[in-house]
Amino acid sequence: MSKSITEVITNGVFRENVAYVQLLGLCPLLAVSNTVANAIGLAAASSFVLIMSSLLVSIFRRFIVSNYRLPTFVLIVGSMTSVVTLLMEAFTFPLYARVALFVQIIVTNCMILGRIETISSKSNVTTSLVDAIATSLGFALALITLGGIREILGYFVPLASLPAGSFIVAGILLASGNYLVSQFRESQLYE
């Protein structure tokens, strides 16, 4: 791994954005993104779990035998999720009451397991920490844009804040993102 830090960051936030490019972690993304406040709450909780788990896995990666790496990862992610659930229930109760279920299922979020498996378990502490922060930023960006658009749109088109609306808005965002990327690639091709 000889990627520069800026490269890791742009990859995590934009080019390999977990939600819009890799299409991971969509369940909480679609379910909770009806308001900006909910989106920020879930983004903060997911970021905490991802960053702490990445850090722990990369610190102890020499002790993790490949045969039981998955139970080890799940144990670490599960512990971190429980910690964040308890902390939110104690200190941000009104927010917790709205997003509780989706905080608890962070443990099964394939975004986190994917990052740990591909990056943290193979890189040094700095790289995996930067990657985790960048991935979290990318996930937060995706959640908050979707949450913001749905909240504002919900005033005019009530469908946008309903569960079905999240699929439609996310689909439109994805399609326009892909269109922009393809236009950009084509323009580079003809230079």
Next chain:
Amino acid sequence: MKGIAFFILLMASSGALLSAVNNLTREKIEINNNNAKSAKLLEFVESIDPATLCQKDAVLVQVSEKGYGGTINLAILFKSGHLNGVRTIAHKETPGFDRILKPENWIGQFGAATSIDAVTGATITSEAVLRGIKSAEKDPPTCQKVSQK
């Protein structure tokens, strides 16, 4: 061997971490839950003090019944010994199926309608509510009975 030893160590330290965080947050969580419950109750009745309610010949009963996802806590209001209304205070039912527990929905009919059926698709939830109401109604509480206790 090294891997197994590390895994066991990791399990032990996860357990220790979780029990530490649990100890740290338990009191606060309990306070939060109680506050949420009394806020719900105050939306339903003007006061949760039995003496104040009794001035209007009303008695509030709280029952717990086992639902689909866990315990359902119900607050049941009796006026002059008759069922007046039911509200859900806390529950762990599946999101989506829990809509019948909202006051503007199915559970809001109690005290107004005379015959109420279980809800298709949410049988266990609605039967738990019916059970809870029946157990409270079996011996309709009045202010005299409450003050005797």
